[in-house]
Amino acid sequence: MKTFVSKQFLAKSGIALIIGAVLVGAIVFHTAELKNRLNRTQASWSAFSEHAAPLNEHLADLSQALGYGGFIHHFKNYILRRDPVYATQASQSLTQAREALKSLENALESSPTTSGATGEVWAIRQILNSYREKFDAALLQSKDMSAQALDDIVQIDDDLALASLNVLTDLIKSEFAQRRTDSDNNITDFSNEISIDFAIALLVLIATGIAIWLLRRMERMNEQVLAAKSQVDLLIDDAPEAMLFVNNDGIILRCNTEAVTLFEYDQHELVGMCIEKLLPKDLRKRHVHHRASFQSKTGRRQMDEGAELQAMTKSGRLVYVEISLNHSEFDGNQLTIAAIRDVSMQRKIAHELSNARAQAENASEMKSAFLANMSHEIRTPLTGLLGMAELLEMTDLDDKQTKFIRTLKQSGRHLETVLNDILDLSKLEADRMELCVEPFDIAQLTDTVQSVYGAIATGKQIEFKLQIADEIQNREIYGDVDRIRQVVMNLVGNALKFTQSGGVEVMVSLHRNPTNRMDTLRIAVHDTGIGIPENALSDIFNPFTQITHKRTRNNGGTGLGLSICQRMVEKMNGTIAVTSTLGEGSVFTVNIPVKTAVATPNSTAEASTTAPKLRLVEPIKMSILVADDNETNRHLIDAMTKAWGYEVEFACDGAEAMAKIKAKAYDVILLDIHMPKMDGREVVVWARSAGCIKGRVYAFTADVMTESINEYRMQGFDGYVSKPVDWQALHSLFEGEPPADTRNTSVAVFAARRA
Secondary structure, eight states: OOOOOOHHHHHHHHHHHHHHHHHHHHHHHHHHHHHHHHHHHHHHHHHHHHHHHHHHHHHHHHHHHHSTTTHHHHHHHHHHHOOHHHHHHHHHHHHHHHHHHHHHHHHHHHSOOOHHHHHHHHHHHHHHHHHHHHHHHHHHSOTTSOHHHHHHHSOOOHHHHHHHHHHHHHHHHHHHHHHHHHHHHHHHHHHHHHHHHHHHHHHHHHHHHHHHHHHHHHHHHHHHHHHHHHHHHHHHHHOSSEEEEEETTSBEEEEOHHHHHHHOOOHHHHTTOBGGGGSOGGGHHHHHHHHHHHHTSOSOBOGGGSOOEEEEOTTSOEEEEEEEEEEEEETTEEEEEEEEEEOHHHHHHHHHHHHHHHHHHHHHHHHHHHHHHHHHHHHHHHHHHHHHHHHHHTSOOOHHHHHHHHHHHHHHHHHHHHHHHHHHHHHHHTTOOOOOOEEEOHHHHHHHHHHHHHHHHHHTTOEEEEEEOHHHHTEEEEEOHHHHHHHHHHHHHHHHHTOSSSEEEEEEEEEOOTTSSOEEEEEEEEEOSSOOOGGGGGGTTSTTOOOOOTTTTTSOOOSOHHHHHHHHHHHTTOEEEEEEETTTEEEEEEEEEEEEEEOOTTHHHHHHHHSOOOOOOOGGGOOEEEEOSOHHHHHHHHHHHHHHTOOEEEESSHHHHHHHHHHOOOSEEEEESSOSSSOHHHHHHHHHHHTOOOSEEEEEESOOOHHHHHHHHHHTOSEEEESSOOHHHHHHHHTTOOOOSOTTOSEEEOOOOOO
16 A cells, blocks of 8 residues: 655654754764874874884893993903903993993984983993993003902992993883873773764664654554544445444434445435334334333344344335444444344245255155165065075975075075165165164173174184173173174174185274273274275275175175275264285274273173063963964964964954954064054054053064164064064074074064063
């Protein structure tokens, strides 16, 4: 967004810049003066150092020529030894001392030194003259004079000469040190002042910059206030909802473009209008009280808090709206801001969705009814088909006929399995399969698996193992044992189907979770079968998926079992996975979260009492009633039960069954659900209420949908016998050994619910 700088900001910024520039200029001028003084001081010191340097050299030459290494040393050696060599060396040293003194004197004349140095030079010159006289006197003396006598005549006081040299040296060094100290102090002072000037200049520049920044910030704040006001205006005008600003008298003070579009008024017509004019006529008086009530309170009202509201446009058209109200204040006046959204289209769509949902639910119900009817219509003739095959198998047959009968039975049972799979898949897809979470012992799961598939494994001459971990054997598990058993039996059945050598092993374990109340029930099914190709692992759980492999073509199946297993496990919030190596075998692993508890000592006994027990009697003394309107079914049951040694009474409809139950107490009653005059549900409800049932009553039905089974349980049935009938299971029921409730049997007994 382009920004504009005001003239007021430019004027204030210019003043700040001028003040800063003046201060910085003064500081720069002062700094320049200090810099010049610093340069002069440094030049003066350099000049002094240049002239003072020869003084030290001349002093060193004088000390060397005059001291113990010079004239004094050679002269004393001459006194002691009277050796002309020492006399020559002494004369040379004295000459060098005079020359050094002359050079020192000349250097002192051109150097700014103290007056004391000149006096010391004069004293040294006098000493040199005295040394010259004594040296000349010593040269004139007889060579036979003793050293002591000669020393007494020309004795030299060397301390005086050396003292003068030391004094002169100290004077020059002191002068040099003082000059150096003064110069260093001046240079330091000038440098500090220059640094201070730089710091002050920097502070002035920073202060000037801060001042300009503050001025600019104030300028931008003003710009933001103006931009915010402009943006608010744009937001109000471009808001997707109609916006109305209403005072406490109900007068519209402001509106946006969407309000003009919604209510079909021009902006100048809406501003100044009473808000009640936008409502249906029959609501205007009541709205005045509602408006006053809202204005007297605090807070806001969201759009979804109101009931179904309508507004009226200029043309008199009524539209459905949602309204959100909020309090505001402008120029000291209390306002109510109303955001109004046209939801007429949404109402229409919601109505259409409601109709579509109703149609979908109706279609789902029709699908369920269709599946239930198809199940009944397929299972009923299938009962006759398999029953007749059973009866025919009991007659005298040759080997070829026996083979035909067994093939017929296998085909019928396969058709029943396909039907069960389709029903289960349909229920899972519609999310209509309900779980029954109850405590159970792991033996309830494993005993059936062992009894059903142990014999199959023996027949195929392969090994079948079922191992239960120690940590699970003494615990009660809370879950749907029937669904878990169905998953396990499906996996074990597949494993046995595709395993021709080696064996199948089932391992059941419990993985405790100390940080969570839920443990994990893990069931792993290992086989040494044909394995699954790697490219098929990702699709193995899809419906109607089968492995296309030359070694699997003769195994049959619908391809629904694993899909049903996966969906059942996921229904129980668990997971199922598979690993496989082609030609070596597969491992299916199921993990299901469950609650567990320590089993009480009498839990096994209590569990065994949950299944109702039939008293064991002689077959000819057991009273059995079968009510079924299908003549084929009655004929089959009659033939089968007579072969077992039982006498069975029959009823052709519900009314006849009710009359027989009222007249006689039966040990076992099989009631068809769908019968003319009165169905099996009505019969059992009436018989229970009348107290006419002394033994056990079972639903004899082809409808084994989950919801139907739950209805049988609630209506007073002790279990069910599904069609087509598993004759061996039915015979076990008559013998007092009711099987467990699994998909692999058509006879199930519910847990006892009555004392």
